[in-house]
Amino acid sequence: MEIRLIHLCPDLMNLYGSYANVRVLSRYLETCGCTVTVETAAAGEALSLAGADFLFLGAGTEDAAVYAAGALSPLFPQLRSAAEDGMAMLFAGTAMDLLGGSLTDETGKTVAGAEIGAFNTTYTTRRITGDVYGHTDLFAPAVVGFMNKCSRTEGVDVPFLTALDMGAGNTGPGTPEGFRRGSLIASQLTGPILVKNPALLQWMAGAILARRGAEAALPPVPEAAQKGWAVTEEQLRLRWQERK
Numbered sequence: 001m002e003i004r005l006i007h008l009c010p011d012l013m014n015l016y017g018s019y020a021n022v023r024v025l026s027r028y029l030e031t032c033g034c035t036v037t038v039e040t041a042a043a044g045e046a047l048s049l050a051g052a053d054f055l056f057l058g059a060g061t062e063d064a065a066v067y068a069a070g071a072l073s074p075l076f077p078q079l080r081s082a083a084e085d086g087m088a089m090l091f092a093g094t095a096m097d098l099l100g101g102s103l104t105d106e107t108g109k110t111v112a113g114a115e116i117g118a119f120n121t122t123y124t125t126r127r128i129t130g131d132v133y134g135h136t137d138l139f140a141p142a143v144v145g146f147m148n149k150c151s152r153t154e155g156v157d158v159p160f161l162t163a164l165d166m167g168a169g170n171t172g173p174g175t176p177e178g179f180r181r182g183s184l185i186a187s188q189l190t191g192p193i194l195v196k197n198p199a200l201l202q203w204m205a206g207a208i209l210a211r212r213g214a215e216a217a218l219p220p221v222p223e224a225a226q227k228g229w230a231v232t233e234e235q236l237r238l239r240w241q242e243r244k
Contacts, residue, residue: 001214003034008057009043009068016148016190018058018092024195024225025054028205031219043071049078052087053208059093059190062105062123062150069098069111076114083116088183088207092193096179096186097121097151117179117186119155119170126150132167132189133236134177136160141199144232145189153179160187165240183207196232198225 007022026036041047049055060068083089097103100119104110113121127150134143143161153170160178161169169175178187185204187193194201198221206218220226 001034001209001212003029003036003053003208003212004051005036005038005054006047006049006052006056007038007040008047008055008072009060010040010058012043012064013058013060013068013093013095015059015061015093016146017192017195018056018190019192021058021090021092021192021194022056024192024201025056025204028201028221029208032205032209032216034209043068044074047075047078049075049082049087052082053212054204055079055082055087055089057091057095057098058192059095062094065094065097066103066105066109066111068095069103069113072098072114073112079114080116083181083184086182086207086211088204088211089185090194090204091184091186093188093190094149094151096188097153099179099184099186100153100155116181116184117156119153119157119179121151121153123151128168130167131236131239132161132164132177133233133240134161134164134167134169137162138180138203139199141197141229142233142237143189143193143197143200144229144236145187145191145193145196147188148190149188151188160185166236166243183211195225196229198229201225 159176
């Protein structure tokens with residue numbers, strides 16, 4: 001099976017090794033027996049999502065996210081249609097901010113988002129950093145990662161992480177984090193998130209294959225990735241329990 005992955009703005013939105021999300025997903029799909037093609041598209045470049053199986057936009061600075069929102073606005077109708085059609089997507093870090101109704105920078109300038117979600121994001125002068133340990137309704141293992149943001153997102157109806165034991169969510173410490181719409185996942189967690197969370201990697205690959213009608217059992221992720229998650233999960237869980 002041939003799978004087409006699209007990596008948007010790899011030069012503009014690529015903080016925290018975001019590109020590795022696409023790389024690890026591509027390699028895992030190859031272990032599933034797929035032939036994978038990765039296409040890249042810069043901000044403002046003409047692009048058709050017809051026939052695509054997955055789209056990724058990584059983390060960037062707040063200024064880069066505001067710029068990307070304007071440059072990618074011609075693509076927003078296609079993004080909305082693809083989300084409604086169930087195409088798998090991942091928006092990491094500040095990329096999540098482009099999915100709502102609006103994005104406001106520190107000066108008060110507001111740019112329109114893709115309106116896939118009915119939320120709005122405002123950048124602040126207070127930067128929030130730290131480890132995150134949370135839970136999602138999509139699978140049992142805890143989700144781990146690191147957050148570095150200076151924003152507040154209000155109005156998310158369906159979060160990716162429904163509960164946080166450690167870290168800050170969309171509106172503050174301990175609140176739900178991220179956004180989900182069908183097979184679209186958005187989260188401020190970096191790491192990169194698919195590398196640090198094998199269960200999410202499997203879930204995303206499963207969503208891609210299921211949309212193509214291939215719902216066979218997925219192979220295990222590499223042992224090194226599973227061990228890396230296990231060490232991180234244990235240490236964060238122990239730290240959380242000590243703070244209780």
